[in-house]
Amino acid sequence: MTRRHSPAVYRRRRIAVGALLLVLVMTATYFPVALLAPVPAAAAELTASEPLITPATALSTPAQGTSAIALPGEGDDPAGLVLGASGSTDPVPIASITKTVTALVVLDAMPITDGGQGPDLTMTDQDAAFLAQTIAVGGSWASVYPGQVLSERQVIEIMMLESANNYSLTLTTWAFGSVEAYLAAATTWLADRGLTGTTVVDTSGLDPGSRSTAHDLLVLGALATADPVLGAIVATASDTLPQLGQIDNTNDLLGTAGIDGVKTGTTDEAGYCLLFAAEVAAGDRLVQVVGVVLGAPTEQALQASVLALLQSAAGGFQTVQLATAGEVLGSYTTAWGDTADIVAAEDVRATVWSAVEATRSVDAEALESGASGTEVGTARFTVTGVSLDGPELTVPVELGDALDGADAGWRLANPGRLFG
Known part of the structure; x- marks a missing residue:
């Protein structure tokens, strides 16, 4: 005889089967989803x-005159990145630093291939007259001999190293035909470069009307050192030239504290001046700086001021x-x-x-x-x-x-x- 189960038993069996099916469904769906679902990312x-x-660097600026120092080529300012300045911001006489403008303007008009000498110039009676004229007004000079042949580069060397005023007349007359034509070209050249604080009224700077600002001189110093020909010339301590023998750079600080240029200048109106460039240590590298000191009362005071300014600026670099x-x-x-x-x-x-x-x-x-x-x-x-x-x-x-x-x-x- 077949045994019949009560309805309650069937209900329990149906519940058990349903639970089993639910477990199977969860096992088949939840576990894989849970194991494969993306997990919350951790935020940093x-x-x-x-x-x-x-700390700030205290620059040692001169008590008298005007000074400035900069990293050329840094920043939007054409003077570079100015590290500091002192004294007047107005144009002041710059004496023979004016010859830096002369050299740059001539090289722009009559470029010399890097490492070359440029065209030859034959000295004439006019050049001898320039010498006599320079001596008569008490300007600095170097000997000249009619018939002497010098290259453009050698003439620039004599002008820059010996600071020979007569050779600045020889150079500009050769390049432009006359001093007047040179002065017109120089005025345009300065304006084109935004050097509105600089005026040249002669080729040498003996005239106190040749003036500039410290800011403009930083630009001129950077341009001079960046020019492959002029940069090499102003870094030259001495050279030997035909019929002149040895010529020596008037910049006695050349080679001291990394100084490798640019130009001295001295007149009663300007005082003792130096536009300088130097390579200084900055961390594990060398960097070029350009600076100027104008209006020092003596040559000794000028050199002391330049070295104090340069060394204090160099001491401000750190890594x-x-x-x-x-x-x-x-x-x-x-x-x-x-x-x-x-x-x-x-x-x-x-x-x-x-x-x-x-x-x-x-x-x-x-x-x-x-x-x-x-x-x-x-x-x-x-x-x-x-x-x-x-x-x-x-x-x-x-x-x-x-x-x-x-x-x-x-x-x-x-x-x-x-x-x-």
């Missing part, structure tokens, strides 16, 4: 940093460490409790001058996991002030440790974190 927690501030490879800049902490540091991938240094402020910002992506060394973003260092490496430096940031992903246990135990 960045370490706060204080700005790095370097600062903005970040060190492996330095911790932040971290990640995942929802499942794993952590990893965010570190700088490389060292970051900047060579700066005087007072600067360097600030740091870090951009790092949100991350689920990654191996040690995985690049995760960029650190930026903004430098306000004089930086030879530019106003912004960057370095990649990476994981200092492995950031492990979520394991199966966490995934299955945290459906709300996965699907919430």
